[in-house]
Amino acid sequence: MNSHLIEVSEYQSAGYSPVVDFQTWRVAILNYIDELETPLINNFQCHLDTDEVFVLLAGRCILFCAETSKNRLGKIVAQDMQAGKIYNIKQGVYHTHTLSLDAKVLIVENRDTCDNNSPKISISKDIQDELTSLKAQLWSPQ
Template sequence: MNMLPASLVEIGASFAQTYQPVLDFHGWKVAMLRHFDVVAPETFYRVERHWNTNEVFILSAGQADLIICEGDAKPTTAHVFPMQLNVAYNIQQSVWHHVVMSPDAHIILFERSETSLETTDYAELPADVVTRIKAQFTVKLSVG
């Protein structure tokens, strides 16, 4: 591959099976998300929200379901829907959410640079709610 001048273009890539920021510029962060234990359908048990930013998800390969929940202080009604390839989903600031992914899935994320554990709330869901949400997944649970 030809070397491109760094003064003209910045390239970010990651093929790790995890969440990995690859670019950070003008207050925005771009990250790659690939399948790992946190986004495996069988390990789903909580949702999160970022009170400092929206978060954009773009599925570029595989299958994924987005889970978004109504509610302010705590998540209430859950909505589960399959992501379409190459469509941008803009999760609004402070909306409870999570994503589950197939092993071959790849998601591109955009969020504010300062998004971190300090700007994120987590809510563990009751077992009966988790069961109802998992029943709506289109991404299949691993067997065995």
């Protein structure tokens, strides 16, 4: 294959990594990482300048989104992702996620998405416990 025609990228390590940047957009991969276990999640984040798209490629992933008021988290919604479906987290929506050990998630966002335009809200142990409970409800064997 002519490498000047098709660029092939992959990311197999733990956590998040951009794999393609072009003009104003970025494609990244998120793989399982310990810090996204629900008892260890310590914040929700939003993006002020962009929506963010998630596509589950392998394993399992739950997207947690929160209503907010005056920089405080309100009701949390948990979405158990289905492989191949596109999940668009709208600009300004606070979110986080948890992944199974075998998970691989494709992420599309603005190339300039960074900590400067993506504020975080720290969460309490009570919120961590709520995330753990929601995960148990969604992933418990039927």
